[in-house]
Amino acid sequence: MASDEADVLIIGAGLSGLIAARTVLAAGFTPLILEADTRVGGRILTEDLAGLPMELGAQWIGDTHHRMFALAAELGVETYQQYDEGETSYELAGTGVLRGNDFHDRFGDELAELETVLRRLDELSAEVSPATPWTAPHAAEWDAITAGAWYDAQGLSPVARTLLEICTVGILAVPTVEVSFLHLLFTIQTCGVTAELFAESEGGAQTTRFVGGTAEIPQRLAALVTDHLVFDAPVQLIEHGTDSVTVHCRGGRTARGRRVIVALSPMLAGRIMYDPPLSGYRDQLTQRMPNSAAMKAFFVYDEPFWRTEGLNGQLISDIGPARMSNDTCVPGDGHGVILLFLEGEQARTHTHWSEAERREALTTELVRHFGDRAAKPLHYIDGEWGNRQWTRGCYNANCGPLVWTTYGPALAEPIGLIHWASTDTATQWSAYMEGAVESGERAAAEVIAALT
Ligand SMILES: Cc1cc2nc3c(=O)[nH]c(=O)nc-3n(C[C@H](O)[C@H](O)[C@H](O)COP(=O)(O)OP(=O)(O)OC[C@H]3O[C@@H](n4cnc5c(N)ncnc54)[C@H](O)[C@@H]3O)c2cc1C
Numbered sequence: 001m002a003s004d005e006a007d008v009l010i011i012g013a014g015l016s017g018l019i020a021a022r023t024v025l026a027a028g029f030t031p032l033i034l035e036a037d038t039r040v041g042g043r044i045l046t047e048d049l050a051g052l053p054m055e056l057g058a059q060w061i062g063d064t065h066h067r068m069f070a071l072a073a074e075l076g077v078e079t080y081q082q083y084d085e086g087e088t089s090y091e092l093a094g095t096g097v098l099r100g101n102d103f104h105d106r107f108g109d110e111l112a113e114l115e116t117v118l119r120r121l122d123e124l125s126a127e128v129s130p131a132t133p134w135t136a137p138h139a140a141e142w143d144a145i146t147a148g149a150w151y152d153a154q155g156l157s158p159v160a161r162t163l164l165e166i167c168t169v170g171i172l173a174v175p176t177v178e179v180s181f182l183h184l185l186f187t188i189q190t191c192g193v194t195a196e197l198f199a200e201s202e203g204g205a206q207t208t209r210f211v212g213g214t215a216e217i218p219q220r221l222a223a224l225v226t227d228h229l230v231f232d233a234p235v236q237l238i239e240h241g242t243d244s245v246t247v248h249c250r251g252g253r254t255a256r257g258r259r260v261i262v263a264l265s266p267m268l269a270g271r272i273m274y275d276p277p278l279s280g281y282r283d284q285l286t287q288r289m290p291n292s293a294a295m296k297a298f299f300v301y302d303e304p305f306w307r308t309e310g311l312n313g314q315l316i317s318d319i320g321p322a323r324m325s326n327d328t329c330v331p332g333d334g335h336g337v338i339l340l341f342l343e344g345e346q347a348r349t350h351t352h353w354s355e356a357e358r359r360e361a362l363t364t365e366l367v368r369h370f371g372d373r374a375a376k377p378l379h380y381i382d383g384e385w386g387n388r389q390w391t392r393g394c395y396n397a398n399c400g401p402l403v404w405t406t407y408g409p410a411l412a413e414p415i416g417l418i419h420w421a422s423t424d425t426a427t428q429w430s431a432y433m434e435g436a437v438e439s440g441e442r443a444a445a446e447v448i449a450a451l452t
Helices: 015-026 066-075 100-106 108-125 139-143 147-152 158-172 181-191 194-198 216-224 280-287 345-350 355-370 403-410 433-451
Strands: 008-011 031-034 046-049 052-055 079-081 087-091 208-210 235-240 245-249 254-257 259-262 273-275 294-301 311-317 324-327 336-343 379-383 418-420
Touching: 008 015, 008 245, 008 254, 008 433, 015 031, 015 216, 015 433, 031 254, 046 379, 052 294, 052 336, 066 216, 066 433, 087 100, 087 355, 100 108, 108 158, 108 181, 108 194, 139 181, 139 403, 147 158, 147 181, 158 181, 158 311, 158 336, 181 403, 235 259, 245 259, 259 433, 280 403, 294 345, 294 355, 311 355, 336 345, 336 355, 355 379, 418 433
Parallel strands: 008 031, 008 259, 087 311, 235 273, 259 418
Antiparallel strands: 046 052, 079 208, 235 245, 245 254, 294 336, 294 379, 311 324, 324 336
């Protein structure tokens, strides 16, 4: 049975909270996770659709997500490679629909321009420390402009500029006019180089998936700490003193501990009340790190018909509604599955549409790229995150101009007995599951050191 007394209280049973709990337990201390929802996993959510796992939340890991590979191996979750054979379908800046080879032949110069800008981004991001981005030599200059303004100043052709915008929104899920240029460089640096961030093939962030679905990871982790996990316990107030913390949940449940780890995105952490109140400095930070906006929509067909036509199931479009897509078939199953991404403005707009309207508009787009067979899916499902009370948007927290340089030190620094986790506080692969694991391990290490 869950106890209302523990050494370490952990708010949130997302990946970072579960990792923190497991680490604390392994060190000989008692954790207690208080989770608002009725399930574990947070931004990891696998739903069954006609027997197939649909990843409404996190889906892939990449070659340098070493913590996630180790975790999957430890938990006995097998992985498989993302399908990546054939050509991508493009429609950009008025080109009409073009298959990959034709697009590359026609726009070789534009792609070379883009490559030059990506190399420049790699050079600049190398100056940014992912633990302290505000200390970069040009931090003040870079944090005062948006990524969009910097992109606009590079003199790119419409095709190259459009492609760069789509790729960036595909990662940050907000328009680049809302992103601090320093935050973009931080993001690149936490992931390595732009090639790792943007590529889908070898070396990219989306090379590998989990057999049975990503939710296998949090579910198997939860099984290891099941006696220390309480559901339906939204934390509303944290009272913190010099030697204990008391957490109050909606419904009247309370729990007392020696330390607390808040494993929530900064924005949700800011919605909890603290007594005594946290400094204005910390609160101003959490007011300025809103979650971005993304939706995923899945079409299931009787077979992956695009593969036989030499297509890889990926589209890149500035007409939309989706800017990008992926082949997300499950090995060993004959169905064809296409995933479409609605990110940034596309997600914000289409969340107001009915599911039937979204499905129709996306079907029209798929037919443009993959032909008439795309008009006859067997099943459809899409997943919205802004309406989910315990997430309120994804993929992660965004920083607009001047946030890092003004408030950056408040992001992960413990305050008294309160420690901060969540992928948004990570220094490697921040925003990804890899970052969630890193942040859970880091917060647990802080607590263990303090209690030992
Ligand atoms: C659509 C989508 C696609 C993604 N794709 C990928 C991908 O392909 N690869 C990848 O690596 N990452 C991906 N991500 C990101 C990845 O899911 C996250 O980085 C990671 O899961 C975050 O874990 P976390 O523990 O930091 O936060 P969360 O998962 O947000 O966990 C926070 C937990 O706290 C709970 N909670 C909230 N408020 C309270 C409260 N007041 N009291 C108690 N509990 C509370 C929530 O219910 C939740 O369980 C994706 C995310 C989304 C949504």
